[in-house]
C-alpha cells in the first residue's frame with residue numbers, strides 16, 4: 001500500500017494517498033422509514049490512488065457522496081470500513097491525538113467560504129489561528145509576517161488583515177479560506193466545490209490561483225465538483241461517482257475523450273462545447289439519484305441507465321481496464337460476462 005513510484009514524462013511521482021475500499025455509512029435514526037439498524041451508504045467501497053502534485057477531480061450528481069468522501073479522507077467523518085493511506089501511513093484508525101499532526105498535512109477548502117470563516121474574527125486572526133495552534137511562528141513578529149505573506153500569496157494585501165469576512169466579496173473570501181488552509185503548509189488540499197458559489201469570471205481567477213499555488217508549493221489537490229467543465233480545466237485524473245462508488249476513473253483526457261460508462265457519457269453530454277460546428281447528443285437521465293439507504297441491486301446505476309441489460313439488475317459489474325490508468329465498472333465492457341462491447 002502507498003509508496004509506489006510512477007514515472008511520468010521523465011518525472012518520478014510518488015503516490016501520496018491511497019484509498020482502499022473505503023466505506024462511510026451514517027446510522028439512521030431508529031424512527032425512520034427504514035427502521036432501526038438502517039444506514040445511509042454515503043460512500044460504499046471507493047478505491048483510488050493520488051500522486052504527488054496532481055489534481056484528482058471527483059464528479060457526480062448531488063447526493064452521490066462526494067463531500068462525505070472528502071470529509072472522510074480528512075477523518076472529519078468516521079470511517080466504517082476500508083483504508084486511507086497517507087504517505088505510506090495508514091491513518092484509518094487514528095484517534096484524535098494521532099490525527100493532530102495529520103490535520104496539518106491535509107487541509108480542506110469549502111464551497112461557502114463565508115460559512116467556514118468565523119464572522120467575529122478578523123482576517124488576521126482567522127489566518128493566524130492555525131499557525132498558533134501548530135506553533136509555527138517563534139514570536140508575534142514572525143506570526144504577523146507569515147499572515148501578511150499568506151495574504152499576498154493569495155492575491156490580497158496586508159491592509160486586509162484588520163478587516164472582517166463580511167467586508168469581502170465571495171472571491172476574496174475564498175482567497176482568505178485558501179490562505180488559512182495554506183497557513184500550516186499542507187501537502188494535500190481537499191477542495192469541496194470551492195468555486196461553485198462564485199461568478200464564472202471569479203471562478204476562473206480562483207482556479208488560476210489554485211493552479212499557481214499547486215506549482216509553486218508542490219501541492220496535491222482532491223477537487224470535488226459537480227461542474228464537469230471546471231473539473232476538466234483543473235484535473236489530471238478524475239473519478240466519476242454514483243451512489244457512493246466510482247463507476248469510472250483514471251486519466252482525465254482518456255475519460256473526457258472516450259467516456260465508457262453510460263453515466264459518464266450522460267454527464268459529459270450536458271457539458272457545452274466551445275466549437276459551434278461540433279454537436280453533441282444530449283443524454284437525458286430519467287429520475288433522480290436513488291436512496292443511498294436502499295441502493296439498487298446489481299449495477300447501482302441500472303435503474304436510470306439507457307443501456308441497461310438484464311444482467312445489470314442482479315450482478316455487480318467487475319472492473320474493466322481498457323488502457324492503463326482508465327477503468328470502468330459496467331457490464332457493457334465486462335468480457336468475462338460475454339457482453340464485451342467496446
Ligand SMILES: Nc1ncnc2c1ncn2[C@@H]1O[C@H](COP(=O)(O)OP(=O)(O)OP(=O)(O)O)[C@@H](O)[C@H]1O
Nearest residue numbers: 026040042061062063064065066067068069226292
Ligand atoms: N450527516 C449525515 N447523516 C446522514 N446522512 C448523510 C449525512 N451527510 C450526508 N448524508 C447522506 O449521504 C449521501 C451523500 O451525501 P453527500 O453530501 O456526501 O453528497 P454530495 O455528492 O456531496 O452532494 P452535494 O453535491 O449536494 O453536496 C446523501 O444521501 C446524504 O443525504
